[in-house]
Amino acid sequence: MSTGLAVNAISLKINHVAILRDISIHFPVGKFYGVLGPNGAGKTSLLKCISGQQFGDGEIRWQGRKLTEYSPQQLAQQIAVVNQVNDTVFALTTQQVVTMGLLPHKSLLSRYTDADKARVNQALKDVGLADKSHQHFSALSGGEQQRCLIARALVQGAPLLILDEPVNHLDxxxxxxxxxxxxxxxxxxxxxxxxxxxxxxxxxxxxxHVTLLDHGACLAHGSPREVFRPNLLSATFKLPCQVHASAQERAIRIEFIPPMGEYPDQQNGEQA
Structure with missing residues (x-):
């Protein structure tokens, strides 16, 4: 039985437009994975498919079991999801929103224990919101709301966490x-x-490990050193690119060079 997350030949069409194209990737357990690509590459759609929020063709398994075989509560116990912050306003305090992460592990009549409270307080501390635990979620800044939702996912305690642009609103x-x-x-x-x-x-x-997407297809999957190649990044992001690497494993710096004249899209008569 294959452990981890197995994405097998996933394709997705919306209104007859191909959003994802025959993507197959294996994500072994215990690793930190990044999904990257230009706007419209299919990043959010892929994350929604692998978290069970959206369904296309193909098959996704977590720990050898199809996602469709999990009940909603079982899936919430296994996968914690943080979507991009939207316009939804919770009439709850920060602490109450984070406490919602306990719901997949509670029955209707379960009590809120001291251990639960400690777990919530630790998550708030981990994301730097301990001093705003009694402030309403709607009064938080966009970045604070994002950190609050990440804290809720931490409290959920799932072995698989999927986060869509979790640092987009953060300093x-x-x-x-x-x-x-x-x-x-x-x-x-x-x-x-x-x-x-x-x-x-x-x-x-x-x-x-990182996965590079473009136009719904997986261009490369591997370590940052394997994927972040100048020619591939230049072709994907439509800008000249240099990759500076040292002998240290993680010491890679990507630099895109702004064109001195018109941007490529303008030269081709396309809108940016």
Missing amino acids: VYYQHQILHLLHQLCTKQNKTVIVSLHDLNLAAAYCD
């Missing part, structure tokens, strides 16, 4: 703090974490 300090925290979950608790990112340098610094 530089919290970008690194959150990605470091997620990577520590892999190394110290053997959790599997899959995130979509826009910043290739953050992916190079924290991800064990």
Whole structure:
């Protein structure tokens, strides 16, 4: 039986438009994975498919079992999801939103224990929101809301975490703090974490493996050193690219060179 997350020949069409094209990837347990690519590459759709929020052709298995074989509660016990922050407003405090992460493990009449409270407080501390536990979620900034939802996923305690652009609204300090925290979950608790990112340098610094998508297809999957090749990145992001690597395994820096004249899309008569 194959352990981890197995994505087998996943394709997705919406209104007859191909969003994902025959993607097959294996994500072994205990690693930190990044999904990258230009806007419209299919990152969010892939994460929704592998978390059971969206269904296309093909098959997805977690720990050898099809996602469709899990009940909703079982799936919530196995997979914690943090989607991009939307306009939904919770009429709850920060602490109450984070406490919702306990729901997959509670029956209707279960009590809120001291251990549960400690778990929630630790998650709030981990994401830097301990001082805002009684503030309403709707009063938080976009970045604080994102950290609150990440704390809820931590409390959920699932072995697989899937996060769509988790650092998109965060400043530089919290970008690194959150990605470091997620990577520590892999190394110290053997959790599997899959995130979509826009910043290739953050992916190079924290991800064990990365997947590069474009137009719904998987262009490459492997370590940052294997995937982040100048020619491939230049072709994918339509800008000249240099990759600076040192002898240290994670010391990779990607630099895109702005064109001095018109951008490629303008030269081709396309809208950016």
